Amino acid sequence: MDFTSVARDGDAQKPDWWQGDRTRGAWQDTYTARKRVYPDGQCVVTVTKDKSFVGPAITRPRARRGESENREASEEVSARRAKQKVRDCCKAISADRMVTLTYRENMLDRDRAAKHFKAFCRRLGKVKKFHYVAVIEQQERGALHFHIAVRGRQCYALLRSIWQRVVGLGPDGQQMGQANVRDPHSFGFGVKGAHRLASYISKYCGKVMDCRDLNEKRYFRSRGIVLPELQYWRLPNCTCMLDAVHAAFRMIEGHAMENLDTWCNNALGVVYLATAPGMPCDLEYPF
The missing domain is CATH 3.30.70.1910 (Alpha-Beta Plaits)
Structure with missing residues (x-):
């Protein structure tokens, strides 16, 4: 599987399965893989199905903090980001x-x-x-x-x-x-x-x-908590959740597979894998 990024400009870079007219504007399902390796060897991989807009961007005026009409939705987004940050910091230490x-x-x-x-x-x-x-x-x-x-x-x-x-x-x-x-x-x-x-x-x-x-x-x-670099790829050849699961398992090869924490939700389009602490092997991904 090729983990190269899909270019945003140029029809020549679009994969064969990508449909929709850029000039007309359309939403497409794309799969994105994210990987973070923590100091103690923990490896967390997620593959998510995202909605990508193909065509001219729709711009809307940005509301001031606290004045958004979608206050509840903004609070939910903020809460999700905070939860992810807390999880990352806990694993970083x-x-x-x-x-x-x-x-x-x-x-x-x-x-x-x-x-x-x-x-x-x-x-x-x-x-x-x-x-x-x-x-x-x-x-x-x-x-x-x-x-x-x-x-x-x-x-x-x-x-x-x-x-x-x-x-x-x-x-x-x-x-x-x-x-x-x-x-x-x-x-x-x-x-x-x-x-x-x-x-x-x-x-x-x-x-x-x-x-x-x-x-x-x-x-x-506390000060001084450094989060490991987050790696991410677009998966142009990933067209279904089964492909997403295969890609996620390939990305954790070399890490400790014992007591692997797994979660997959087809409705949400999310695959989550988290390995136990343990240093990975020196492998190059043959994608």
Whole structure:
């Protein structure tokens, strides 16, 4: 299979199966493959069926932030992008544990909670190198708490003492904060922990939160997280979902196939493959 990009200009570059008159304007199904390899050897491949417009572009005036008539649709797009970013960041730091910071009180003030979290990260950063990806969960009663994806064993006593020092004491001298750490085994992450933890953390980015304004962040992450380069190709010879599945499996050849995480949805036109950590073999793709 040839993984060369399909040129956007020039009828001579169109594959034989491409139909439609460029001058008239038409929508065509195209398949796009994306691949990202993370530092610990994880490889994530997606092949998606996209709608591509053939012909002159339709331009529309761009609304100001928050003034779009399709506010709900824009929020959904923003949520999907944030969820993808969180998953990528979790895998980039090889996160395998989750820290949860909670309040004894019914914390409803998002700005105050964000200041507490910032102070927690600053104090912990003075003690150890702390790479994290964090989200805020709002319970049905409105209470806020933090879920933080981290890598490696954590000192529970250290995390708890710093968080309790930041939050402070209650009127009767009781501790108003608590910290919990869930490792891969107790939380059920298992061998596929990197994928499951990333999915668990990212799902909170898509939830509607009454406490979050338009310009406020959906997630937080430490500085210095570098995402691996995303490779992508147009698949001109891919005409059906079966071809998409074959292409996806060819792209992960050489990576750890044990405990492979797979997902395919014909209705949505998506093929998703994610390998377990493990360095790939030095193979050249004979596409």
